[in-house]
Amino acid sequence: MKKCIILNNNFKNDFIKYKYFKRDFCISINKNNNNNFNSYNEPKVSFEHKPSEDYERIESMSYQELKDTVEELGSEVKLKTKPTIHSHLSFIDRMRIGVKAGDGGGGCISFFRAKYIPEGPPDGGNGGDGASIIIKADFDNNNLSHLKKNYKGKSGQKGMGGKKTGKNGDNIILHVPVGTVVRELILKPSDENGEQQQSPEFESHETDSIISKKDPRFDPTSDQFDPALYLKALSAPVIGGKINDPNNVIDHLEAQSVLNKLDKNSQSKWIENGVVTDLSEFGQEVVVAGGGFGGKGNCNFGSGSNRSPEYAQPGTKGEIKRIELELKIIADFGLVGHPNAGKSTLLSVISNAIPNIQNYAFTTLNPYVGVIDFSDVDNQALKERIDSNKVNGIENLSKRKRNINNSNNSNHNVNNNSLMNTIPTSTIADLPGILEGAHLNLGLGLDFLRHIERTKAIVYVLDMSNNGFPAIWDRKKVKVLPNRYAYIQDEEDLIEAKKEIKSKIYDEEYRSPWKDFASLLEELENYKPGLTNKPSIIIANKMDGEYSESHLEEFTKATKSLFKGKDWKIIPASAKNNQNILSVKKELKEVLKRLHVVSNLNK
Numbered sequence: 001m002k003k004c005i006i007l008n009n010n011f012k013n014d015f016i017k018y019k020y021f022k023r024d025f026c027i028s029i030n031k032n033n034n035n036n037f038n039s040y041n042e043p044k045v046s047f048e049h050k051p052s053e054d055y056e057r058i059e060s061m062s063y064q065e066l067k068d069t070v071e072e073l074g075s076e077v078k079l080k081t082k083p084t085i086h087s088h089l090s091f092i093d094r095m096r097i098g099v100k101a102g103d104g105g106g107g108c109i110s111f112f113r114a115k116y117i118p119e120g121p122p123d124g125g126n127g128g129d130g131a132s133i134i135i136k137a138d139f140d141n142n143n144l145s146h147l148k149k150n151y152k153g154k155s156g157q158k159g160m161g162g163k164k165t166g167k168n169g170d171n172i173i174l175h176v177p178v179g180t181v182v183r184e185l186i187l188k189p190s191d192e193n194g195e196q197q198q199s200p201e202f203e204s205h206e207t208d209s210i211i212s213k214k215d216p217r218f219d220p221t222s223d224q225f226d227p228a229l230y231l232k233a234l235s236a237p238v239i240g241g242k243i244n245d246p247n248n249v250i251d252h253l254e255a256q257s258v259l260n261k262l263d264k265n266s267q268s269k270w271i272e273n274g275v276v277t278d279l280s281e282f283g284q285e286v287v288v289a290g291g292g293f294g295g296k297g298n299c300n301f302g303s304g305s306n307r308s309p310e311y312a313q314p315g316t317k318g319e320i321k322r323i324e325l326e327l328k329i330i331a332d333f334g335l336v337g338h339p340n341a342g343k344s345t346l347l348s349v350i351s352n353a354i355p356n357i358q359n360y361a362f363t364t365l366n367p368y369v370g371v372i373d374f375s376d377v378d379n380q381a382l383k384e385r386i387d388s389n390k391v392n393g394i395e396n397l398s399k400r401k402r403n404i405n406n407s408n409n410s411n412h413n414v415n416n417n418s419l420m421n422t423i424p425t426s427t428i429a430d431l432p433g434i435l436e437g438a439h440l441n442l443g444l445g446l447d448f449l450r451h452i453e454r455t456k457a458i459v460y461v462l463d464m465s466n467n468g469f470p471a472i473w474d475r476k477k478v479k480v481l482p483n484r485y486a487y488i489q490d491e492e493d494l495i496e497a498k499k500e501i502k503s504k505i506y507d508e509e510y511r512s513p514w515k516d517f518a519s520l521l522e523e524l525e526n527y528k529p530g531l532t533n534k535p536s537i538i539i540a541n542k543m544d545g546e547y548s549e550s551h552l553e554e555f556t557k558a559t560k561s562l563f564k565g566k567d568w569k570i571i572p573a574s575a576k577n578n579q580n581i582l583s584v585k586k587e588l589k590e591v592l593k594r595l596h597v598v599s600n601l602n603k
């Protein structure tokens, strides 16, 4: 029997549909704003059948028709819900949304009337402005999953008699994390052969004249209508007004319907038009679609020659855009640890980077990104397989091979391997060391913490040899605890730091990896609650130390309850002696693999 799966429209990615679920064909249901998957009685469905390159899509099929079709294909209809994925992994770092700003309200044509004034002056008020769509960097979580696919702004209210102005549409503000890059997209139409055409050359200063001359490339009813040029012109800075000025000739609704059709037949593709905004400051915002202007009411047009103007301005159309949002991630992984824990040394053995390594704190002052090559992990996996086959005998191997080939269900081993093979390399950032009070801007403080936000996962590096770190800095040293120093810029910093650090319960005589780890988590959480929810790995470094084994034992015990429900692994290693580095890389790849699945599911 052929395997079939029914998914809701969230599963846009064919790779996931066919490879992850290992089905012969799959059916996706058009959701009617109803998230409860099992509650469909008569769902509208579209049908996709893709064992080969042929791709069939039937829109609006009834449930019965769907069942018949599926049964004809030799399967049965089964509703399947989304696979559960660890909640802290499900963050979206890139998404595309459609935005339509509200139209401006039309001006009003009205005349003042009273008992003894039958022909009063014009008193039609102005229309209100349409709502703009604004993207603002003030969201508290490093995630875009809270956003919808489309936003539509309210139109401005029409003007009213008595010179009353219509209400403006309330702007829609989309809250995104600091570090989000906003890109405008334009449609790149395909030619007959499916090849992408080059966008026509477009000079912004041309636009004004083109539009006013009724250029057919901007006319949606003309054969020469050029969607790419049209979309570009919508956002181009134009001398003497924008494309959506009331004086131009474009029928925007008609144009949008042409664009929608192009979008639907999926021969077209959205590409960047080069308008990029990097929202790198808290509170920074950008208007991605400007609301239409309200039209002027006839009270504005009365003049000596025409005291009773019977006309008013219509409102202008709100802009329509497609936007791509992306979190600016500096690397897949960020190395987090106290100064001197061995972060840079670890980076140097797992990646191609050649960082500065010194036996004093704050050697690393800026993030340094290295590329990890996973080919040795893959080679080892292959070698292990060959070795185990040698042990089990060649017969076993062929049996297993056959099993894998025959199985059409979601065999996890097969899936995992195919996913892993799609991740040949990854990036890792060496970050400056962190110490207590970093969230108060001690040490390299806030600058450093900001970088952690820009990595997808965290690699904690702990010094298991527990030698304590000699805080030798070339900056102004201030002793805040025995053996501990902090970088203080002024008196105020110092008072704050002392207060903060004293309020914590630290055993001043004795440092332990557990306390180190707890203070790292605390700093991260103090800076931004939820920051430690990122996928994480703990590297117990300096395992070549005399007491490292017992410290690791203590650490594992102490963290047991904390790690409940989290899939954080503790990997013992010695970066300096290149011990167990392959296991570290293996685990990094495991984390990436999980991130990869989630990111594919959310595209």
Ligand SMILES: Nc1nc2c(ncn2[C@@H]2O[C@H](COP(=O)(O)OP(=O)(O)OP(=O)(O)O)[C@@H](O)[C@H]2O)c(=O)[nH]1
Residues within 6 Å of the ligand: 337, 338, 339, 340, 341, 342, 343, 344, 345, 346, 356, 357, 358, 359, 360, 361, 362, 363, 364, 365, 431, 432, 433, 434, 465, 541, 542, 543, 544, 545, 573, 574, 575, 576, 577
């Ligand atoms: N014994 C031992 N020493 C190590 C190990 N890994 C690193 N070290 C040493 O620890 C010292 C600090 O290493 P770094 O890699 O510079 O430490 P870091 O965490 O990058 O320090 P900052 O950049 O100052 O935050 C160096 O002298 C390293 O040689 C290890 O596994 N075992």
Ligand SMILES: [Mg+2]
Residues within 6 Å of the ligand: 343, 344, 345, 356, 357, 363, 364, 430, 431, 432, 433
């Ligand atoms: Mg370093």
